[in-house]
Amino acid sequence: MGKRGAKPKFTDVFCPNKECKFYGISGKGNIIGNGTYQIKDKRVRKYICRECGRVFNDRTNTFFDNVRKDESVIILALKMAIKGMSIQAIADVLEVQPATVSNWLFRAAKQCEKVNEDLMKDPNISKVEMDELWVIVEKKLPPRTENEDEGTWMWVSFAPEFRLIIDFILGPRKQYVADELIKTTDKHLSDSKPLFVTDGLKFYAEAFLKKYGEWMEFPRTGKKGRPKKPAIIPDENLKYAQVVKNKKGKKLQKVEKRVIFGENIDQSEISTSLLERQNLTFRQDNNRVSRKTIGFSKKIRFLYNQMRLYCTHFNFCRDHMGLKKEKENGSIEKNTPAKKYGITKSKWTLTKLLNYRCIKISTN
C-alpha cells in the first residue's frame, strides 16, 4: 500500500441524480472519488456515481453550487442579515453590490426551504401555538383587533415543547392567509394531530374546518319539517382552542379560554404565552429591517428571504435559553430547537446549514 493509505470510502455521500437507483441513499458503495479542486478558501471533492455515471461534487445541491465567492465573506453577509441588517448596510460593510447580497439571501432562503423540506417532518408534536406578529414593512403599528387588516403580518406556527418554529407565512390578516398557514403547518405534522391554540382571530376556525373538516349530508329522518342542511363537520381528532384577551384601551381586562373543536382539552394547555414571548425576540432581532425605503413587493421578497433564513437558523443553529437543562453531574446541557426535536444531533453552524446536501431539489 502506498504512502497515502487506503482510498477513502464515501459511505456518507449519495447520488444526486433523481433517475438513479441509489438517488438519496448513501452507503451502497456506488460513489467513488474523482479528485478535488481548489477554490479560494477550501478544497472541494469530486465524485462519480458508478451506478449512473453522474459526476458531482461536495457543493452540488447546496447553497454553494457554482458559487465562486469566498465562503467566509458570504457567511459574514448572511450573519449580518440574520441580525437584521439591511442589504444596503451589508453591501456597504463588505464592499460588494447590494444585488450580490440580495442574491446570496435568496439562495440562502432556497437552501433553508430544502433543509426544512428534508428534515422538518413527521414529528411528534403535542401542541402547536399560532399567532400573527406584526412586521416591519410599514412604519406605524396598526391597532390590533380581531378583524382583518391590510398590514403585513408574519403568521407563525410554533411547537412550544421544542421551541421550534414550524413554519411562517407573510401576509395581511385575512382568511386566505390563515388557510395558507394551516396548510403549510400541516405539511410538517404527522397523522396524530396536536392541540392547536391561537388567539381569538376569527379566521382560524374556518381555516381548520377547511383543512380538517368533511361535508356531511344528513339523512332524512322521516319526521316532518325541512331536512337538515349539509354542513362541515370537524375531524373527530381535531383539537382547537383559543386564548382571547379582552382589553380596555391598553389594559388587559380578562383572559378567556375557549375550546372550539374537540374534547378533553386540559385548560392549562390552552395558552400561547411561549409563542408570545418568542415574538418579542423576533421583534428585537429584526427591528432594523424596517428602516429601509424600498418598494413594497421588493420589501416582502427581502423580508421573506430574511425571515426564512432567520427562522431556520433559529431552529438549527441557536441554543435556546428555554431548553437549557442542568444534568445530574452539574454540567449544563444546551439544546437547539432542532436537536431537542430530534432531527439533528448537534448544534449546526451556519456553514453546515448552507453545506447540507439536500435530497429534495425544488425545481423553481
Ligand SMILES: [Zn+2]
Ligand atoms: Zn447515481
